[in-house]
Amino acid sequence: MAPSVGEVMVWVRMRRPEPFGLAGPEAGLHGAPIAAFDVGGISEWLIDGVNGHLAPGDPPTAAGLAEAITACLLDPAKYALMRRAAASLAQRLNLRNHLTALLEVLESVLREGQQ
Numbered sequence: 001m002a003p004s005v006g007e008v009m010v011w012v013r014m015r016r017p018e019p020f021g022l023a024g025p026e027a028g029l030h031g032a033p034i035a036a037f038d039v040g041g042i043s044e045w046l047i048d049g050v051n052g053h054l055a056p057g058d059p060p061t062a063a064g065l066a067e068a069i070t071a072c073l074l075d076p077a078k079y080a081l082m083r084r085a086a087a088s089l090a091q092r093l094n095l096r097n098h099l100t101a102l103l104e105v106l107e108s109v110l111r112e113g114q115q
Contacts (some may be wrong), residue, residue: 010052010072013042014065024052028090032084035068045093051086065107 011027013036024034025045034052036042036061048054053071055064073079 010035010069012036012065012069024091025090028052028086031083031087033072033079033086035065035072037065047085047089051082051089085105 008027008030009032010025011032011034013024013034024036024042027034028045028051034046036046036052036054037057038048038054039060040056042057043054046052046054049071053068055061072082080103
């Protein structure tokens with residue numbers, strides 16, 4: 001039987017680039033630090049050393065990802081901090097905050113267009 005997300009020690013993202021990628025923040029909601037390649041929109045929600053670790057994405061290598069995974073697990077005190085940060089940062093990624101940020105961008109574009 002596969003473990004539930006809450007039992008995962010580190011969530012590892014190995015897929016190709018996505019504009020944002022929702023699975024990582026969802027794992028973060030369960031307190032799982034994330035190790036992922038720095039591609040696409042990953043660095044929008046994965047802060048290296050805070051809620052997990054980024055592996056170089058250009059080019060992505062198994063060695064780079066292994067280093068990111070190891071960095072997540074190496075220090076028990078830092079691991080505990082990353083678990084809390086993963087949950088905290090993921091909770092901020094909600095529809096209300098997204099729409100607020102989007103509205104700010106649209107209003108800025110509108111103001112620039114009126115000048």
